[in-house]
Amino acid sequence: MINTITSPVKIGNLQLKNRLIMAPMQTNKGTIESFANDFHVKHYADRAEGVSMMIIESTAVSSNGRLFADDIGIFSDAHIEPLKQIVNAVHEKETKIFIQLSHGGRKSSPKVTNRLIGPSPIAYDDQYSEPNEMTEEDIAQVIEDYRLAARRSLQAGFDGIELHAAHGFLLQEFLSPLSNLRTDRYGGSVENRVRLLREVLEAIRLEVGCDYPVIIRVSASEFSPEGLTPVDVANALTYVECYLDAVHVSAGGILPNQPLTTHEGYQVPYAAVIKQYVKLPIIAVGRIYTPNLANAILADRLADIIAIGRPLLDDPLYAKKMLGQ
Ligand SMILES: Cc1cc2nc3c(=O)[nH]c(=O)nc-3n(C[C@H](O)[C@H](O)[C@H](O)COP(=O)(O)O)c2cc1C
Numbered sequence: 080m081i082n083t084i085t086s087p088v089k090i091g092n093l094q095l096k097n098r099l100i101m102a103p104m105q106t107n108k109g110t111i112e113s114f115a116n117d118f119h120v121k122h123y124a125d126r127a128e129g130v131s132m133m134i135i136e137s138t139a140v141s142s143n144g145r146l147f148a149d150d151i152g153i154f155s156d157a158h159i160e161p162l163k164q165i166v167n168a169v170h171e172k173e174t175k176i177f178i179q180l181s182h183g184g185r186k187s188s189p190k191v192t193n194r195l196i197g198p199s200p201i202a203y204d205d206q207y208s209e210p211n212e213m214t215e216e217d218i219a220q221v222i223e224d225y226r227l228a229a230r231r232s233l234q235a236g237f238d239g240i241e242l243h244a245a246h247g248f249l250l251q252e253f254l255s256p257l258s259n260l261r262t263d264r265y266g267g268s269v270e271n272r273v274r275l276l277r278e279v280l281e282a283i284r285l286e287v288g289c290d291y292p293v294i295i296r297v298s299a300s301e302f303s304p305e306g307l308t309p310v311d312v313a314n315a316l317t318y319v320e321c322y323l324d325a326v327h328v329s330a331g332g333i334l335p336n337q338p339l340t341t342h343e344g345y346q347v348p349y350a351a352v353i354k355q356y357v358k359l360p361i362i363a364v365g366r367i368y369t370p371n372l373a374n375a376i377l378a379d380r381l382a383d384i385i386a387i388g389r390p391l392l393d394d395p396l397y398a399k400k401m402l403g404q
Contacts, residue, residue, distance in 0.1 A: 100385070103136050130174060134386075135178055142191070153232065176237055254315055300331065302338065320358070363384070
């Protein structure tokens with residue numbers, strides 16, 4: 080059977096009515112305490128038509144892990160209610176909604192971070208100071224932050240969680256040999272570098288159970304000869320596949336060396352590699368803006384689901400148009 084963007088698909092036990100979803104994109108409109116507000120409710124409700132599911136922007140699990148000062152967060156029970164408003168507004172459009180849980184690690188916003196932490200004391204660039212090498216207590220705290228964030232995500236009514244393990248933030252920092260030089264059980268071998276991610280996923284599963292969809296976003300290339308390749312990332316994922324329901328394949332962010340230009344479908348080859356190794360639905364993203372390209376990716380089985388980002392910022396009904404609705 081040849082799939083198209085209009086074909087239904089499942090993420091775990093969650094049925095999606097089609098294969099077009101909205102990629103997570105920060106809106107930089109959180110309050111100073113990282114609360115979501117009316118802006119977010121309208122922003123997401125306006126874009127909930129056409130797509131079968133949306134992943135809301137990076138949402139901080141810790142006040143010390145915000146990527147930007149105006150990010151939203153889920154690091155206290157008080158954050159639940161405003162997020163619930165977003166969920167309800169999107170559900171009214173019969174669209175599923177996931178939350179993206181994140182911790183910036185060494186790339187947490189210098190403006191709102193009291194103590195920068197990371198796997199090893201290596202600064203990202205001149206704009207960020209050298210992070211404190213995380214102690215076992217720091218690691219335990221981060222795992223606890225994710226556990227509580229997962230509990231709150233469920234309470235807010237989200238249909239699933241996306242773990243942000245891409246773009247050079249904390250979970251990728253542990254995975255990558257470029258930022259993780261540890262010699263303890265969290266560094267060195269792949270099994271050790273994936274340990275934090277595995278422990279975070281175990282903690283999340285304890286909270287949400289087996290049936291709740293949990294997916295991950297990874298950077299499948301680090302654009303460095305010493306960095307992770309798509310095959311390395313696929314190999315790391317095999318250690319945590321049993322906790323996951325889908326993999327969302329992005330790239331870059333661990334070093335300030337992004338490619339200057341991108342072409343249509345520039346990250347699809349990475350998704351295709353991951354798909355060879357991981358037997359979960361694979362989400363492709365990155366300049367997939369036409370039904371022809373999206374359908375070709377699905378027909379060739381390079382990925383199972385297509386995420387679109389920037390066009391939805393300019394035109395909230397972009398997905399509907401792609402679907403011919
Ligand atoms: C304004 C903006 C904000 C973004 N914020 C996030 C984010 O919070 N989390 C994330 O994983 N990716 C984020 N991204 C990356 C997008 O999810 C997506 O991968 C990227 O824009 C490529 O897809 P596109 O060509 O369809 O836009 C952001 C991108 C943009 C343009």
